[in-house]
Amino acid sequence: MTIWNNLLILFIMLFAMTVARAETQLDLNNEACAALQKADNELNQVYQNILAKYKTDKVFIDKFVNAQRKWIEFKDAYVDSMYIPEYQDNYGSVLPMCKCYFIENITEARTKQLKVWIDGVEEGDVCTGSVNQ
Template identity: 40%
Template sequence: MKYLILIFLFCSALTAASAQTQSEMNQEADLNYKKADKALNATYQRVLKEHASDKLFIKNLKNTQRIWIQFRDAEMLTKYPLTQANAYGSAHPMCWSLYLTELTNERNEKLKVWLTEFEEGDVCDGSFGKSR
């Protein structure tokens, strides 16, 4: 019995040591969003650089990115209306950052298409990537 109590106490101590407070989880989610945003911006800059000679593409890409930011912000407010922030409690900042990270990662993947090499001949590639 003594050993069972010691094992229980040891396991409880390990669990408590690895537990995070809500504030820590909020900060971690925000940090993950910042990393995703940094990756998105790096991809965007690479696309701009690699397609710099195509002025029409660059103009359209910049316009699309501006519209995507508006969409992202509207999507965030649709999912988490600011008037209801208190309804989500202390987890609200974490939930906000998690969804923002998801949207940002999705956009990053969309932009990477213009950095991918495609075989010539697919007439539906449009401006995606670059031909080999």
């Protein structure tokens, strides 16, 4: 009898822990989109830092701003190809979460690309391009 009591208590505890951790889809969507907002804020900060660091190089700034605009166009098209707007009814309530996580990953990758203009490159790298040392 004690084995059954112990199993019953264990089952109740596991069930209670599962219920206590349960989140609604809205909570999951909000969490994902908050993570995206954080990544987007970091990207924008890095972008502004680059503009400030290279402000005297007009040619670079023009090329850099143009590249970032084109990256935004690419990002939007890429997201639309992954989560096709005309098919959004097929994705259900997870769509906002999935899109936010997807865009967050793209945004973090772009931030890493941009940071090279802030952090520089390894000493001895002869292919620095427009990166100031």
